[in-house]
Amino acid sequence: MDNMRDKIKERLKDKILEWQDNSSKRIYFTLDKKDIFETVRFLFKDLGLRFSTASSIDTEKGFEILYHFSFDKAGEFYSVRVLIEDKKHPQIDSITPIFPGAEWIEREIWELLGINFIGHPNLKRLLLAEDWPEGDYPLRNKDEP
Amino acid sequence: MSHKVIVPIGPYHPLQEEPEFFQLYVEGEKVVDIDIIIGYGHRGIEKLSEGKHFDQVAFLVERICGICSSSHPYAYVLAVEDILGGEANVVPERALYIRTIIDELQRIHSHLLWLGLAGHFIGYNTVWMWAWKYREPVLDMFEMITGNRNNYAMFKVGGVRRDIKDEDIPILEKTLDELVPAVDMFRGAVMDDPVIKARLKGIGILTKEQAIDWCVVGPTARASGVNIDVRRDEPYGVFDRIDWNVIVEKDGDVFAKTIVRILELYESVSIIRQCLDKMPKGEIDADIKEVPPGEGIGRVEAPRGECFHYIKSDGTNRPIRHKIRAPSYMNVASNKVGAVGGTISDATITLAAVDPCYCCTERVAVIRKANNKKIMNGWDLIRLSQEKTNKLKEGLSNARDK
Numbered sequence: 001m002d003n004m005r006d007k008i009k010e011r012l013k014d015k016i017l018e019w020q021d022n023s024s025k026r027i028y029f030t031l032d033k034k035d036i037f038e039t040v041r042f043l044f045k046d047l048g049l050r051f052s053t054a055s056s057i058d059t060e061k062g063f064e065i066l067y068h069f070s071f072d073k074a075g076e077f078y079s080v081r082v083l084i085e086d087k088k089h090p091q092i093d094s095i096t097p098i099f100p101g102a103e104w105i106e107r108e109i110w111e112l113l114g115i116n117f118i119g120h121p122n123l124k125r126l127l128l129a130e131d132w133p134e135g136d137y138p139l140r141n142k143d144e145p
Numbered sequence: 146m147s148h149k150v151i152v153p154i155g156p157y158h159p160l161q162e163e164p165e166f167f168q169l170y171v172e173g174e175k176v177v178d179i180d181i182i183i184g185y186g187h188r189g190i191e192k193l194s195e196g197k198h199f200d201q202v203a204f205l206v207e208r209i210c211g212i213c214s215s216s217h218p219y220a221y222v223l224a225v226e227d228i229l230g231g232e233a234n235v236v237p238e239r240a241l242y243i244r245t246i247i248d249e250l251q252r253i254h255s256h257l258l259w260l261g262l263a264g265h266f267i268g269y270n271t272v273w274m275w276a277w278k279y280r281e282p283v284l285d286m287f288e289m290i291t292g293n294r295n296n297y298a299m300f301k302v303g304g305v306r307r308d309i310k311d312e313d314i315p316i317l318e319k320t321l322d323e324l325v326p327a328v329d330m331f332r333g334a335v336m337d338d339p340v341i342k343a344r345l346k347g348i349g350i351l352t353k354e355q356a357i358d359w360c361v362v363g364p365t366a367r368a369s370g371v372n373i374d375v376r377r378d379e380p381y382g383v384f385d386r387i388d389w390n391v392i393v394e395k396d397g398d399v400f401a402k403t404i405v406r407i408l409e410l411y412e413s414v415s416i417i418r419q420c421l422d423k424m425p426k427g428e429i430d431a432d433i434k435e436v437p438p439g440e441g442i443g444r445v446e447a448p449r450g451e452c453f454h455y456i457k458s459d460g461t462n463r464p465i466r467h468k469i470r471a472p473s474y475m476n477v478a479s480n481k482v483g484a485v486g487g488t489i490s491d492a493t494i495t496l497a498a499v500d501p502c503y504c505c506t507e508r509v510a511v512i513r514k515a516n517n518k519k520i521m522n523g524w525d526l527i528r529l530s531q532e533k534t535n536k537l538k539e540g541l542s543n544a545r546d547k
Contacts, residue, residue: 023231025379026442050373051360052444053475055455055468068442068453072372075379077442101360104478105470127184138192 004047004071008078011042018081028066030081036067037093039080043069044099049078051101056109058141059083063090063115084115094120112139149177152489154496154526165477167484167496174488179481194467199225199436202464203300206454209471211295212258215251216447217469218300219244220454223381223443225302225436228458232381235431240304242424245382247290247299248445249413249420253324254283255448256406256413259497260331263403266494267344268531272334279327282320289313304430314421321414328410335403340538345400349483349495352397359479362472363450364405369397375446387419399494436462447472490533493526 005027009016018030031039043049049069056065062085069078084090094117096102106117107126114137117123125132152169166182190209194202206217226232232241257280264272284294290309291297299305309317335341351361356369366373374391376384392408394401438460445452450472457466484495 022440023227026227028440050357052451052453053468053470055466057457057466066455068455070378070444070451072378077379077444079442099358099360100481101358101475101478104474125184127187129184138189 004074004076004078007047008043012039015039025076026079027076028079028081030083033082033084033092036080036082037095037098040067040095041098043078043080047071051099052077054102054105054109056113056115056139058113058139061085062087063113065092065109065115067095089116090114091116091118093118094123096120096122111137113137114140152492154492167480167492169484169489169492171489174490176484176487176489176492179484181477181480183477191467191469194464196463198462199302199458199464202467203302204298206469207296207298207300209469212255213251213447213449213452214296215247215299216445216452217454217471219248219381220443220445220447220452221456221467222300222302223445224441224454224456225443225458227441227443228436228439228456229302229433229441235433236304237428237431238425239308239427240429240431241383242420243305243307243309243429244300245384245387246309246417246420247297247305248382249416250283250286252413252448253410254280254287256410257283259406259448260403263399263494263497266497266527266530267341268534269341272331275327276331279324282323286317286320289316301430302436303433304428306430308429309424318418318421321417325411325414328407328414332407335400335407339541340534342400343537343541344534345403345494346396346398348399348491349487350396350398351479351483353395355479355482356397359482360475361450361479362475363446363448364402364409365450365476365479367392368394368401368405370395373451375444375451379444381445383420383423384416386423387416389416389419436460449473450476489526490529493530 009019015031015035016029017032020028022028044051049071052068052070054065054067056063062083065082065084067080069080071078082092084092092115094106096106096117097119103120103122104126106120107123109115110117110120110123111125111128114135150171152171154167154169166185168180168182169176170178170180190205194205197205203218203221206221207214209217223232226235229235257276261273261276261280264270264276287297288294290313291299291307299307351365351369353370356366356371361369361371362373370393372391372393375381377391389412392405392412394405436458438458441456441458443454443456452472453470455466455468456464459465480496484492487495
């Protein structure tokens with residue numbers, strides 16, 4: 001089996017800001033958010049990685065999203081990290097136009113953290129109730145000024 | 146003029162344990178679009194978890210699902226052990242075997258539960274009763290080992306909470322021995338029965354390309370020819386030391402999904418038997434006191450597919466972020482392609498075939514031209530599905546008589 005790490009490093013060498021091997025099976029790398037669409041298309045369509053899910057967190061520096069991809073043949077797990085620094089109007093390109101499996105998780109992050117996904121075909125509430133107040137995002141840290 | 150009719154299925158859940166709401170858009174008998182509305186069971190567990198310490202979270206996530214109630218705590222402890230250096234480096238040998246046995250016992254009871262419900266949906270109530278009858282001894286085994294039929298509380302970071310007693314092992318082996326002929330019977334019933342074949346073949350097809358695009362997991366993916374299984378791809382427990390097979394089918398219809406699950410029952414029985422043979426004596430808990438800062442990902446193959454947990458720790462005694470993605474989250478979304486193009490009478494079984502934590506046929510309103518409403522309940526919908534099976538049965542027996 002070809003080395004998936006090398007393939008990714010080779011193709012994305014100009015884009016990767018930080019590379020982190022937590023273990024032989026857990027690889028994290030950081031990108032600028034403007035590169036996310038092209039990178040995901042490369043990982044999903046060209047390399048055939050399976051999209052597992054995305055996770056998001058409200059940090060001091062901004063909103064961080066991790067896109068988790070599984071390379072099932074080798075049991076390796078690649079997590080692509082992006083940081084959205086603008087906390088007032090957080091936004092990033094949607095990856096749902098590449099494959100429909102990302103639709104729900106982007107809707108979930110949108111409603112729970114208030115991150116706008118540009119180009120999402122169906123950005124509406126997934127989990128929260130219809131009468132949940134607009135602009136109240138449950139997973140944001142509330143104690144910040 | 147086209148009469149698009151909305152058939153809402155949901156949002157209550159008399160049959161299974163999670164409320165989901167499917168709005169079927171139908172023209173005549175044909176389903177032309179589907180809108181899936183979830184969130185009725187949203188309990189904010191990810192946020193709750195940030196306020197609990199690492200030991201408590203295992204109990205919390207166990208309550209996400211009553212059927213695969215060991216998959217979530219297992220994936221969670223794997224995520225924490227990922228921060229600590231990996232399950233194999235942290236957890237004692239005997240605990241790895243016990244974890245594997247619990248994981249597989251759960252798969253048996255979950256697949257039998259689904260098989261029963263699937264039988265019921267298409268009008269084979271005998272299958273329903275027999276499948277659940279044979280599921281009962283499996284739950285008894287859980288009670289014997291863990292003290293509970295569901296929510297076993299077996300998993301903790303660094304090990305398991307209860308040992309399997311030596312005197313319990315023969316009872317467990319005997320239960321497995323008695324289960325195999327029952328699974329043989331189900332396999333024969335499904336594979337040889339012309340009505341079931343006619344009813345399930347070619348229904349709710351999810352092609353391999355669609356399965357990849359919708360990122361489905363577990364038996365739903367394997368029935369469509371996507372060869373993935375976390376147990377083999379990234380082995381946890383002792384799956385890498387055991388001889389077993391990943392079941393993959395090609396057709397992607399409800400029949401293929403049924404076959405995958407039935408054949409997986411044999412593999413599960415075989416895995417548990419091998420574990421019982423090889424299980425060494427020794428400690429069952431590594432007694433972990435502290436979790437260092439870091440990020441960890443845990444994945445297990447739940448009965449429905451890959452269950453994913455992500456933990457971020459900052460060195461305190463509680464996670465600062467806990468992301469959970471259950472397998473049905475990916476599989477239910479794929480109903481958008483599985484059910485569209487089929488008929489209403491197939492929708493019940495198609496929507497159930499991904500084995501979602503599915504539910505919700507409590508109240509069904511068939512609306513025609515907006516002002517003319519007819520309220521049906523869940524039983525009416527199931528009756529519609531069962532009527533189709535009966536018609537097929539009659540058709541086949543008429544053909545035989547001639």
